[in-house]
Amino acid sequence: MATIREELQAAVKKLFDDDKIDYFVGYAEDYGHTFPAILTKDSDPSRLTFDRKSYDNLANFLPELRGSRVGLICKQCEVRTLNVLAAEEQVERDKLVVVGVPCPAMLDPRKLTEGAADLDSLDESYWQEKCRRCLERNTPLADVFVGERVSTPTPAEGWPLLEEVEKMSAEERLAWWRRQMSLCIRCYACRLACPLCYCHQCFVEDNKPQWIDKSVAPENNLHYHIIRAVHLAGRCIECQECSRVCPVGIPVDVLNNVLSRDFAERFGYVSGETAETQPALTRYERDDKEDFIL
Amino acid sequence: MTKAEKQKEPEKAPQWKPNIVGFLCNWCSYAGADLAGTSRIPYPCDVRIIRVPCSGRVDPLMILRAFREGADGVLVSGCHPGDCHYIEGNYYARRKFIALKKLLDHVGIDPRRFRVSWVSASEGRKWANVVEAVTRELLEVGPFRYEEDGDD
Numbered sequence: 001m002a003t004i005r006e007e008l009q010a011a012v013k014k015l016f017d018d019d020k021i022d023y024f025v026g027y028a029e030d031y032g033h034t035f036p037a038i039l040t041k042d043s044d045p046s047r048l049t050f051d052r053k054s055y056d057n058l059a060n061f062l063p064e065l066r067g068s069r070v071g072l073i074c075k076q077c078e079v080r081t082l083n084v085l086a087a088e089e090q091v092e093r094d095k096l097v098v099v100g101v102p103c104p105a106m107l108d109p110r111k112l113t114e115g116a117a118d119l120d121s122l123d124e125s126y127w128q129e130k131c132r133r134c135l136e137r138n139t140p141l142a143d144v145f146v147g148e149r150v151s152t153p154t155p156a157e158g159w160p161l162l163e164e165v166e167k168m169s170a171e172e173r174l175a176w177w178r179r180q181m182s183l184c185i186r187c188y189a190c191r192l193a194c195p196l197c198y199c200h201q202c203f204v205e206d207n208k209p210q211w212i213d214k215s216v217a218p219e220n221n222l223h224y225h226i227i228r229a230v231h232l233a234g235r236c237i238e239c240q241e242c243s244r245v246c247p248v249g250i251p252v253d254v255l256n257n258v259l260s261r262d263f264a265e266r267f268g269y270v271s272g273e274t275a276e277t278q279p280a281l282t283r284y285e286r287d288d289k290e291d292f293i294l
Numbered sequence: 295m296t297k298a299e300k301q302k303e304p305e306k307a308p309q310w311k312p313n314i315v316g317f318l319c320n321w322c323s324y325a326g327a328d329l330a331g332t333s334r335i336p337y338p339c340d341v342r343i344i345r346v347p348c349s350g351r352v353d354p355l356m357i358l359r360a361f362r363e364g365a366d367g368v369l370v371s372g373c374h375p376g377d378c379h380y381i382e383g384n385y386y387a388r389r390k391f392i393a394l395k396k397l398l399d400h401v402g403i404d405p406r407r408f409r410v411s412w413v414s415a416s417e418g419r420k421w422a423n424v425v426e427a428v429t430r431e432l433l434e435v436g437p438f439r440y441e442e443d444g445d446d
Contacts, residue, residue, distance in 0.1 A: 234393075290388055292391075292392075294427065
């Protein structure tokens, strides 16, 4: 990936030199890890990189940098996030410079063993689940494109873990979720990593009224995760960052997938498909199916 | 009283009654429930009614909070689609409830514990029927608790 790295660094340097951007949001490599980095004009662009461990959804930083001219690396995940943020008027598209990259499919850190060989050669079994479902590997919205375009394999169908959970009976599902939720320590990493959780004050911090008990009883944790899923209903773009960052390994995204799948069937739309796609809960149809109403 | 009769006694204890929290829209369902009362229509008295300005006011947070506070079931009732005092509040509410319902089903909470109905101000009879149906269902489902036996 030496070339994409160099191309990227040159492109960023040019953006700063031409005074197109105030900040650049990308990935830097250090100590064998790739992590998000925000660069200014004076930063050293030689730290920038893009590899198969560039996990973080960089659009997460945009609401904070609102008002500035920002350049950022966009994978498909960021593109869909950008579209949702744009629909919700959280970003100003004309102030953004989207740097497109050919996404080589991100690796699942939980499947990587220490000192794994050549990362570029790892096959599908090491991919993150979302990457198998990816619709377009080359950034569609790109203003600048670095690297060589890659072909996108046919997206995989289905939601493996969700379907597995759904095979259980209602009692088993409740027990399964209870077990998962008993692990939750409410560190709110899922909320922090989520690019669409940008509220200044989250409902869990409210104390008048206090909607949800702050102690880590499994019921409280379950309620927190259910409400988070409701808040992301029809907005979640399935980047699975919530699950990736979970320190205890709860597959948080399964709850979001329940709604993503249902809304796709019910309302026939995919969140973040275009910047005009309004989230499902902010609009309605007069003849929405109401099979559950008495 | 013989010993055998004494042992039987706990079974005669008053029948368990469900705790139902009802979120009723001020303009239709609350008036509908009022009409049921003034028309002297008998119906189960297990619903604790909370009056809200519109079914669109009902946040999924309120529903989960009700469960957390000991409700066995939650009933949300509002104006029929198209009749909303605020024109479109119940349309938005409907979508919200679709999401919440889907999630509750998924995590294994009995779908009969969370019901939504449309009751207009003139439908006192319907309100009585809805409450009756919900109560009957909840009697079948039983008390709501997360804990499995012997857990915690």
